[in-house]
Structure formats: structure tokens, C-alpha cells
Amino acid sequence: MIVSGSTSQALSAALAAETGESLAVAEYDRFPDGELLASIPDFDDDRAVVVCTTTSSDAHLELLQLQDAAREAGAEEIVTVLPYMGYSRQDSAFKSGQPISARAVARAVSSGADRVVLVTPHEERVADFFDVPCETVDASSLLADPLPDDLREPLFLGPDASAEDLAEEVRDVYGAGDTDYFEKTRDYDTGEVSVEPSDASVTGRDVVVVDDIIATGSTMSEAVGALADGGANNVFATCVHPVLTGNARTKLAAAGIEAVYGTDTVEREVSAVSAASVVADAL
Incomplete structure (x- = not known):
């Protein structure tokens, strides 16, 4: 039985x-003191x-409550799917005395799961933090699907050199175009930082900026x-996880973006394609 958290209802249905x-139809409630109660009465x-x-x-x-509720209801196996892992x-640990928060979260999730499926983590090594078997699946190949069929001399760009593979994945599925990545250069006299493709010309071309996550939108809008x-x-943005916090969507629109496309790992207005197919393969 599939049990949906309140943040993943569309993906769970798909x-x-x-x-x-x-x-299963989960219920999400809150006590007067603010404490949460997630339950699955029909499990x-x-x-x-x-x-x-x-x-x-x-x-x-x-999530922790739903895992525990399923176990309490008699589930012998609990597979936890983290479409996007906060x-x-x-x-x-970036400074002395700081936690490795991804590890702390992974250990907590592991306490109630027998297996974990993680969708396109920012760093693959996060999977090693879980105390139970953790399989990562990649939804980046889905990002070509919502793009227009008639892109003009398309160029697929990663936000940095390490992300060019992601851009190549989307380009290959789309079936046409070139790939490149952004380079940042700093003017040490003025302190200004400029961002531009490392090699390819963009003049007159449709450009697709590909990333795994769009969070604040600052880097993408730049x-x-x-x-x-x-x-x-035309410039399009596509990402696996459209977190889009705060005024991110407005920043992108103000920068002149034609459209933003994401998956339903984070359910937003721009979630144009479902990650259900890649998750299903792992179940």
C-alpha cells in the first residue's frame, strides 16, 4: 500500500x-499545542x-509518524521514498561544532524504514548516511519531456562544470542540441562576478538551463x-526539484525566463512531469 505524506499527494497518486x-488515505492533523498527528486509519x-x-x-x-503508524498497523516491510530530501x-560539517545534518536526518529516517529510495540527491554520497539499504534513482531524463518540440538551435547549459553531465542527459533525451556550462569570472578590481557559458555562443538560440535543484532562484536568475x-x-529553466523558496519564481520571471519546468518530487505550480515512473522501477 502506498502511504502519502501531505507534501507528496500528487506523486503518490501517480x-x-x-x-x-x-x-492509503492518510490524515494530517495538529493538536491545539501545535504538535502534529499523521495517521493512516485505513492501512x-x-x-x-x-x-x-x-x-x-x-x-x-x-514522515517519521507515518512510518511508525504503518508499523503499528502491521506492516512487515516499510519502504520509504524520499522524492526530495531536506x-x-x-x-x-562546514565549521567546528556544526552537525552533518544530512546524516542526522538519514539516521532518523532509517529508524523506521527497512529500505529507502532517494530521487536525484544533490550528492550521491548522502545515500551512505542511511543505516538501511538506500537506492538512488535519477529523474533527470524526464526533464526533456515538457520542453517545446521546436526549440531553435537548442543549447543545454549546466550551472557549472560538474553539472554538464546533467545537461547532456537532458539533451540526449530531447534528441538535438549542444551542451555547455556556466563559468563565473570575478573582476578583482571591482569585485563584480559575471556569469556566461564557457564556450558556446547563445546568440539567436533557445537555451535550456538544467539543474538538479532550483531553491532561491538567485543563481538561476543571474x-x-x-x-x-x-x-x-528564449531561455527555459528545468530542474528535478523545484523547491522555489520565497520570491524565487518572481526573480526568474523578472530575469526574463520563458518558462520553468520541474518534476513532482517537490509539488509546485511548475511541476510539469511526474517522477512516478523512475520511482516505480525501484519498488
């Missing part, structure tokens, strides 16, 4: 349709697939602005 598994199965994106501290706690980018200044035709 996953149920993809796999043919039944979908009745030997296996629970708990699907919960953890974009907030409440979502983390809700705190996953805090994968090392890149979009640079592309517009360089004479790009």
Missing part, C-alpha cells in the same frame, strides 16, 4: 497508478511504501540575465 498498488497491508518530500521540519516529523545539501544580455532567443 505512483499508485503506475504500479497498480492501492493508495491494511504487509508492505507500506511511504512517500514524503521533506521540504520542512514538519514534513520530516510527519537537509541533503548539508552533507558535511544566469538567465546573462543569457538575455548575450542575445539568447
